[in-house]
Amino acid sequence: MGRRIAFQEERCTQCHLCELHCSLAFGEKGIFEYRPSIARIRVTANDDETKYVAHVCLQCEDPLCLPACPTGAITKDAATGVVLVEDALCVGCASCVEACPFDCIFLVRDLAVKCEVCDDPLCVKACAVGALSLVDGDEETRRKQTQVYGEVRL
């Protein structure tokens, strides 16, 4: 259980608006910048373009990124279920990036970053086709999401 951004592949149009707007929320202080390379949600498609996929953290029950971290920078919030990265502890080794089988944690400016579920997520607002939603739980979507992330790598 827990809060997370749910993604429904069949609705996606590969427009990248989620990625573009996510990046706006995480720029350096005082700078307003559209910068997809720092986004915490990333869009791709498979080779024959039959699947469009936005990779965004599933906030796993037993996240593989967590034990992979050698410094204890990754924790799972017991109350919300959200998996968090503590910047001050992160050494940018990318072990978590390697460990995540879903391509949902990224290295940005030598720090691990991932979706930590904003209160009012801009990615969800930006999604014009309802492929993204802020949910609590929703196991059915999670199962499908897990499957498609396995099939379509970033």
Added chain:
Amino acid sequence: MNGWMGTILRVDLTSGALVKQELDPELAKAYVGGRGLATKILFDELQIDCDPLSPQNMLLFANGPLTLTGALSSGRYMVVCKSPLTGTICCSNSGGYFPAAFKSAGYDVIVFTGKAVKPVYLWIDDDNVEIRDASGVWGLDTRSTCSAIQRETHKNARIACIGPAGENLVRFAAIINDGERAAARSGVGAVMGSKLLKAVACRGTKGVRVADPEELLRALTIGDHIKKADLGIAFGEFGTPLFADVMNANNIMPTKNFQEGFFESADLINGAEIIDRTLVRSKACYGCCLNCGRNTRLPANSKYQGRGDGPEYETIFSLGSNICIGDLCTLTKMNYLCNEMGMDTMDAGTTLATLMELRDLGLIEEAEIGFPLTWGDGDNCIRLLEMIGTGKGFGTEAGRGGAYLAAKYGAPQVFMGSKGQGFAGYHPRAMVGQGLLYATSPEGGNHTTGNTIQPEINGIPQPMDPLRPEGKPEMVISRQNETAFADACGVCVFPYMLMEEGTEILADFYSAAVGEHYSERDVRKLGERIFNLEREFNRRLGLSRQNDTLPDRLTKEPHTSGIGEGNVVPLEEMLNRYYALRGWDQEGLPTQEKLHELSIR
């Protein structure tokens, strides 16, 4: 700088020199970016009388200050050069994902000069720029080129490339990005081929800074409104193929080389038919909420196989109604073939239509082509398109385009275009403003310097009689100027075109991105400056009123059906008024006062 990346990349293919030049902020403000800035650079630097396919021609890729921002449909880039199809200025544009990658690599404009000694491609990985050997991919189709270069560079690199048609200097060769999207018109792919430049691959991690993100976030609400309006719903569901129904219902779907405006089999090649037979799913360009793209696959029971994007409406007209092909699978196969070969579906269609009519008139022998070529003969059209792309047999001649063929075989009036470029899919005899727009476009008969569907057919912002000249010069000037500004910003015109207040909204986005206030009037003036600069470029080449023409079929032969039956385009009457309103002389040349007013020189 807010909006701009601040860097022009200069690539001299002759010497291999790579130079990064700071973008002059005053120049950026005066010409915005994209079509404006690139045209200004070309205007200032090109040896104007050069052969378009010689090393002296320049090729410019340009995004705009709104590309890769939250502005509606911000994923577009422009290609500017002297066109080998028309011999004039040209600007071809495309969406997809390449434009975002190009801008995030940190450049506003790439200026290619000279000619490489052997085939090369440019690999841009943020600040690292390399000219690489392309001998391994020369000859490959566009999709294979993309995958091969991704393997050599980065799996997420975005690629714009030419196919065999560009290599073989087909005068209507396109530059295809992301395997599917095309900077199609005016033969920009042939210019790339003449420089032995196979591809540009980009990967970027930089960001686009903006002054006022809150204002740009308004795009999300506006986008939502567009998508919920009737036109927006239909556009999302059917994409541009929606226009097939609209045009045919209004008897303006060019048919049989513009002899008619109604195609009896239109409902076999329209948007609904695509959904029934070929649609895999709809698709959007980077940063666009409209998803008008069609990701398609030919069904197993079809005579032809393949997958790709399309057809768009312009292809439905050019390779469908205009050559009397009423089968979606045949038409789609031709679309795929053009994308793979890297050529414009529109002038490919115009060329086929020209040849078919020349055959009807007995002006070209079947033996010369090598096989029969008649209206609606899909197999032989496919055969000829392959020959054009690969430069085989009669394909070499056909690859010079419809205007060349019509003149060569003694019937220049058979070519349905202006300044050597084939018309788009809107029959001007029953929407005469579109005729004026085609005739006065600095690039010839294309649909990307503006179109008049909204005012003439849909009655937005107010209804006007499509058959009459009254009010048309004013409207056309307005469409041309606003389109020039949109092309300079690096956005797609579609969402703005769908709204009455589209240009005002675009002005607001531009202001928000760059951090200075521009009113709707201001941005229209910027568009006017760009348009006049293009005309001034053409004036230096000796073009004037005598080049602002339409074929007799549009001005003398009466329309055959619908409310426009019997109508023709009263071009000269509209031109007189258009020139006067433009502040040009009656030869169609911008006056010194106008140039001074617009600070052009």
